Amino acid sequence: MQLVFATHNAHKLNEVQTMLPKQIRLLSLDAIGCHDEIPETGNTLEENAKIKALHVAKTYSYPCFADDTGLLVNALNGAPGVFSARYAGNHKDTEANIRKLLFELGSKKDRSARFETVITLALQGEMHVFKGVVSGTIIQEKRGTGGFGYDPVFVPDGYDKTFAELSPQVKNTISHRARATEKLVHFLSALNPS
Ligand code: IMP
Helix, strand or coil: CEEEECCCCHHHHHHHHCCCCCCCEEECCCCCCCCCCCCCCCCCHHHHHHHHHHHHHHHHCCCEEEEEEEEEEHHHCCCEHHHHHHCCCCCCCHHHHHHHHHHHHCCCCCCEEEEEEEEEEEECCEEEEEEEEEEEEECCCCCCCCCCCCHHHEEECCCCCCCCCCCHHHHHHHCHHHHHHHHHHHHHHHHCCC
16 A cells, blocks of 8 residues: 655655555655645644645545644643744744744743644545644753754653753654654554554
8 A cells, every 4th residue: 555644754754664564655745746835724733734634635646644743832822833833933943933932931830831743644535633742841941952843942741851852762752743653553554454
């Protein structure tokens, strides 16, 4: 079975491919010749992921899954949430996003937050949804050089290091994305036992 992962990121795709039974072959957007700007006009992570998966499934006639991730901060009523990539503007500047986040949080006591990943799978006319969450705390200043995005200011519950200080192995075991991906893999593996 060929299945499109709605991403241009070969690294992300390979990571999921290694977790799947070998009769499922993942194709990137580039591999199917899809260079469309798919508008992320949804109000939630789930809506955006659905828009992407449905666009590919309908336009290119492949089963497809898509993901969308956000950081939800409780004291900011769930911001930046669906706007995580462009919190400080359309230029998607990670440093500016972090600066804005720390500014908005100021000296608020409640610094609890969570990363959420939603994966939507458009398969045989049905949409399946898989969610992964990791809870943690936003610290006052950046620590660590690994990871990407908001990793330097996010300490997952049960750890005293930020995602940018933890090894990729640890992050990739406990992360929102890993948890959502595990659920997808479990679902697909049950459909395609090896
Ligand atoms: P995407 O849906 O994977 O493109 O993620 C949207 C935005 O959320 C990214 O641009 C990052 O700012 C943030 N983000 C997603 N995943 C992570 C992560 O694992 N660590 C830190 N930030 C992340």
